[in-house]
Each structure stands twice: as C-alpha cells, then as structure tokens.
Amino acid sequence: MTAHHADASDAATATAAGADTDGVDARLDALRGRLLADPGGVLEAVAAQTGFSLHRVVDCLPAEMRxxxxxxxxxxxxxxxxxxxxxxxxxxxxxxxxxxxxxxxxxxxxxxxxxxxxxxxxxxxxxxxxxxxxxxxxxxxxxxxxxxxxxxxxxxxxxxxxxxxxxxxxxxxxxxxxxxxxxxxxxxxxxxx
The missing domain is CATH 3.40.1570.10 (HemS/ChuS/ChuX like domains)
Known part of the structure; x- marks a missing residue:
C-alpha cells in the first residue's frame, strides 16, 4: 500500500460518521476489492458513493494502475x-x-x-x-x-x-x-x- 496522507475530506468524513479506525479500514478494504473487480468506472462517482476523497479512491486502485x-x-x-x-x-x-x-x-x-x-x-x-x-x-x-x-x-x-x-x-x-x-x-x- 502506498503512503497516503489523510486529506481534509477523509478526516471530515470519518469524524462526521463517528467512525473508528477499524470501520474506516474495513470500508477501505471493501473499496480496494470493488476497484480490483471493476477499476473502469468514473472515480468521482465512486468517491461520492463511498464518502472518500478522489485521492483516497485513486490510492485504492490496484498498485500497478497508480x-x-x-x-x-x-x-x-x-x-x-x-x-x-x-x-x-x-x-x-x-x-x-x-x-x-x-x-x-x-x-x-x-x-x-x-x-x-x-x-x-x-x-x-x-x-x-x-x-x-x-x-x-x-x-x-x-x-x-x-x-x-x-x-x-x-x-x-x-x-x-x-x-x-x-x-x-x-x-x-x-x-x-x-x-x-x-x-x-x-x-x-x-x-x-
């Protein structure tokens, strides 16, 4: 996994949702699985659906793609x-x-x-x-x-x-x-x- 800084929108999403680290990690794992199975969609739509920033979504693409x-x-x-x-x-x-x-x-x-x-x-x-x-x-x-x-x-x-x-x-x-x-x-x- 790449080193990724927590950007402002991800921090706000986690805080607003009251999510703990395990919950965020589980959501990220699910996102990685989704993008592994289908990396070809509109990434902004994926970001909007998941509540993660576009940068975080791109970081969850398979490593060879980004x-x-x-x-x-x-x-x-x-x-x-x-x-x-x-x-x-x-x-x-x-x-x-x-x-x-x-x-x-x-x-x-x-x-x-x-x-x-x-x-x-x-x-x-x-x-x-x-x-x-x-x-x-x-x-x-x-x-x-x-x-x-x-x-x-x-x-x-x-x-x-x-x-x-x-x-x-x-x-x-x-x-x-x-x-x-x-x-x-x-x-x-x-x-x-």
Whole structure:
C-alpha cells in the first residue's frame, strides 16, 4: 500500500460518521476489492458513493494502475506534458465535466497563478501552489480500453484538473504519449510508493 496522507475530506468524513479506525479500514478494504473487480468506472462517482476523497479512491486502485508524486512536482509535470502534443484537459465537478483538447502551453508563474497562454485552446490561470499531489493513473475505462491520466490533487484530496493522454482517429492511445506518460511517472513518483 502506498503512503497516503489523510486529506481534509477523509478526516471530515470519518469524524462526521463517528467512525473508528477499524470501520474506516474495513470500508477501505471493501473499496480496494470493488476497484480490483471493476477499476473502469468514473472515480468521482465512486468517491461520492463511498464518502472518500478522489485521492483516497485513486490510492485504492490496484498498485500497478497508480503512482503518486508530491505536489512540488506539479510544475515539472506540466512542463513535460507541454511537449506531448494534443492532450485532453478535464475538469470534473458535481455539475460539469468540461473537456478541452489541444497542446498544453508552457506556463509561467505570475501574480500567484501558473498562467497558460499562447496559441492553444487550452489556457487559464492555475493555483498550482495548492497542488499537494500528482497522480499517475493507467487503467481501463468504461470498456474503451486503457486511459492514462495525470491528476493534480488539492489539499482536500480532490482533482484540481486532469490531463489525459491523447487518442488517434481509431480512439487508440497515442503510443508516443504513453511512453512520455510512463517516463514521467517513473521519474516523478514518490520513492517507495
């Protein structure tokens, strides 16, 4: 099992439910079993159903499907991904799943934000300093084969945003991006995770 910090939403869930450690451990074991049997669902839905944060849910995926890097690696991850070509950036909230495809622009810090600009449909201003962990997830997704996502987590254990490896016209993952994803995951992952 990976080292996992208890994030704010998990602590609140345990406190609100009056759960003891054994109860939380039993729920986590059940979640691990569920994700082992079916790792391909919408992880945000699993988080909502179980009351755990998305980070905790990802941590319960089978070990070969996920790794984590510290939040301090977020800028390095973004810089590397800027060289991958067309990717999909996804923001998922309770009310919206917003996707934008294009090359990730190189960002720079200014006025408290990591600013993305320049010639791509992907742009904006990110509070990258709020990133506490970067997740690397490769798993089957809803019967459409593998997906590869880099997830930027905040201190509540929720996704700030996700960046997915691109697909070709036949909906297959782009081989060169899968290689870059794998290399980045190996380079940035937390030792012993």
């Amino acid at each position: 790794d984590f890097a510290p939040g301090t690696a977020a800028e390095a991850a973004m810089t590397d991904i800027a060289g991958w070509g067309t990717v999909t950036v996804l923001v998922h909230s309770a009310d919206l799943v917003l996707e934008c495809k294009g090359p990730l622009p190189l960002g720079q810090f200014g006025r408290g934000f990591y600013n993305l600009a320049g010639g791509s449909p992907i742009g904006g201003h990110i509070r990258l300093d709020r990133c506490t962990a970067v997740g690397f997830v490769r798993r089957p997704f809803m019967g459409s084969g593998d997906s590869c996502a880099v997830i930027f987590f905040n201190g509540d254990g929720e996704a700030m945003f996700k960046i997915f490896v691109g697909r070709d016209e036949k909906r297959q993952l782009l081989t060169d991006q899968v290689e870059r994803f794998t290399e980045l995951r190996a380079r940035l992952r937390t030792p012993g995770a």
